[in-house]
Amino acid sequence: MFQTAESRYNLWVREHYRFLMRSxxxxxxxxxxxxxxxxxxxxxxxxxxxxxxxxxxxxxxxxQIMRRNARRHFSPGNLSIDDEAVAEQPAPDCGMDDRLDVVKVLTRISPIHGEVLALYYFDDMSTSLMADxxxxxxxxxxxxxxxxREALREAMLAPRARPRDALATSVTPLRRA
Known part of the structure; x- marks a missing residue:
C-alpha cells in the first residue's frame, strides 16, 4: 500500500505522542x-x-530530540506545575493526588534524575532503550x-515551606487595647 508523507507523519504522531507528552x-x-x-x-x-x-x-x-528541546527551552527556575492538567491524566497504579505530588517533586530534583524516573515509571521503558x-x-x-529513587524519596520527605507559613512567622499579631 502506498502511503503519502502526510499519512506516514500522522501515523508516527499517533504512535509516539502519548509517550513524548508524558515524558x-x-x-x-x-x-x-x-x-x-x-x-x-x-x-x-x-x-x-x-x-x-x-x-x-x-x-x-x-x-533524545524532545529532551534537547526541553533543555533548550527551560531551566529549573522557570518550571511551573499545571495542577489542573496533571489531574486530567489518569495514573495507572496510583491516585490523582499521588500522581500530582510525584510530578511536583520531579520538578524539584535534578533533570537527570527526573528524566530517568519518567522513562522508567511513566513510560515503562526498558533500561536498554533508556540507555539509547x-x-x-x-x-x-x-x-x-x-x-x-533516593533523590525522589528525599524530596518527598523534605518539608516545603508554604508562602503562608513564611509570612506567619514574620508578622507580629496586633494587640487589642
Whole structure:
C-alpha cells in the first residue's frame, strides 16, 4: 500500500505522542510547555527523519530530540506545575493526588534524575532503550535510577515551606487595647 508523507507523519504522531507528552510533562511539570516541546520535537524529527537508522529505535530517538528541546527551552527556575492538567491524566497504579505530588517533586530534583524516573515509571521503558534514549551505558542507567529513587524519596520527605507559613512567622499579631 502506498502511503503519502502526510499519512506516514500522522501515523508516527499517533504512535509516539502519548509517550513524548508524558515524558515532557514529567520533565517540565507544565502541560502547555510539554505540548510546545512535543510539537517542536515532531517538527524537528520529521525534518531529519533520514537520520533515524532503525525504525525500532524511533521512541528512543524521539526522546533524545524532545529532551534537547526541553533543555533548550527551560531551566529549573522557570518550571511551573499545571495542577489542573496533571489531574486530567489518569495514573495507572496510583491516585490523582499521588500522581500530582510525584510530578511536583520531579520538578524539584535534578533533570537527570527526573528524566530517568519518567522513562522508567511513566513510560515503562526498558533500561536498554533508556540507555539509547539518554545516550549512556546500561549500567549508567541503573546507577542513575538508584540515585534518582533516593533523590525522589528525599524530596518527598523534605518539608516545603508554604508562602503562608513564611509570612506567619514574620508578622507580629496586633494587640487589642
Amino acid at each position: 515532557a510533562w514529567a520533565l517540565t511539570g507544565s502541560r502547555a510547555a510539554a505540548e510546545d516541546i512535543v510539537q517542536d520535537c515532531f517538527a524537528a524529527a520529521w525534518r531529519h527523519r533520514d537520520q533515524l537508522r532503525q525504525a525500532e529505535s524511533a521512541r528512543a530517538w524521539l526522546f 534514549a539518554l545516550e549512556v551505558a546500561p549500567g549508567t542507567v541503573l546507577s542513575r535510577l538508584a540515585r534518582a
